[in-house]
Amino acid sequence: AQSVTQPDIHITVSEGASLELRCNYSYGATPYLFWYVQSPGQGLQLLLKYFSGDTLVQGIKGFEAEFKRSQSSFNLRKPSVHWSDAAEYFCAVGAGAAGNKLTFGGGTRVLVKP
Amino acid sequence: DAGVIQSPRHEVTEMGQEVTLRCKPISGHNSLFWYRQTMMRGLELLIYFNNNVPIDDSGMPEDRFSAKMPNASFSTLKIQPSEPRDSAVYFCASSFPQRGGWTTDTQYFGPGTRLTVL
Numbered sequence: 483a484q485s486v487t488q489p490d491i492h493i494t495v496s497e498g499a500s501l502e503l504r505c506n507y508s509y510g511a512t513p514y515l516f517w518y519v520q521s522p523g524q525g526l527q528l529l530l531k532y533f534s535g536d537t538l539v540q541g542i543k544g545f546e547a548e549f550k551r552s553q554s555s556f557n558l559r560k561p562s563v564h565w566s567d568a569a570e571y572f573c574a575v576g577a578g579a580a581g582n583k584l585t586f587g588g589g590t591r592v593l594v595k596p
Numbered sequence: 597d598a599g600v601i602q603s604p605r606h607e608v609t610e611m612g613q614e615v616t617l618r619c620k621p622i623s624g625h626n627s628l629f630w631y632r633q634t635m636m637r638g639l640e641l642l643i644y645f646n647n648n649v650p651i652d653d654s655g656m657p658e659d660r661f662s663a664k665m666p667n668a669s670f671s672t673l674k675i676q677p678s679e680p681r682d683s684a685v686y687f688c689a690s691s692f693p694q695r696g697g698w699t700t701d702t703q704y705f706g707p708g709t710r711l712t713v714l
Contacts, residue, residue: 524707525600527705572639583641
């Protein structure tokens with residue numbers, strides 16, 4: 483069965499600084515990989531996804547992620563964070579047809595200091 | 597586009613009562629997913645439908661939980677009888693097949709229903 487680990491439960495970053503969120507997955511086949519963001523009291527919004535091709539994926543809100551098969555990782559990055567980036571971030575791996583069956587990591591809560 | 601609509605947004609009930617959560621997917625989407633989010637277990641997929649047919653219900657915790665999708669624009673998740681350990685945020689999501697073959701569907705999430713069972 484697939485699994486996702488997000489080692490960092492909380493990260494605090496200063497506004498304007500860079501951000502990197504770690505994600506490691508376990509899956510027996512070529513993975514579909516996703517990053518979602520959840521603002522307080524809201525549902526989840528897709529930031530980006532990977533299923534094949536270029537291992538560096540660009541997403542919305544200035545985020546990007548890099549798939550590294552050898553490390554079973556799909557880390558999320560942003561060069562310069564804004565106060566509005568404070569939220570919880572979830573990495574997920576998709577199994578089944580079109581990667582529909584999502585397994586989520588535990589999430590990383592990002593706090594942004596002014 | 598109104599997005600995925602869930603109702604109610606908040607539900608407080610007493611142990612043993614029946615609870616029904618509702619979801620209206622985005623028009624034109626043919627897949628619908630129910631998730632549960634708790635502090636202890638995180639986000640878990642409970643069940644998903646494709647073209648109104650349940651495809652995978654392996655995440656449904658026990659027989660007290662049931663889900664239906666009578667038509668393309670409506671789904672329910674029912675808990676009967678409810679227990680305090682069912683307290684969680686329940687999300688509904690929908691998706692549609694991407695055009696062009698080798699790609700994967702993006703799931704669009706609703707705002708969730710926060711269920712509290714006393």
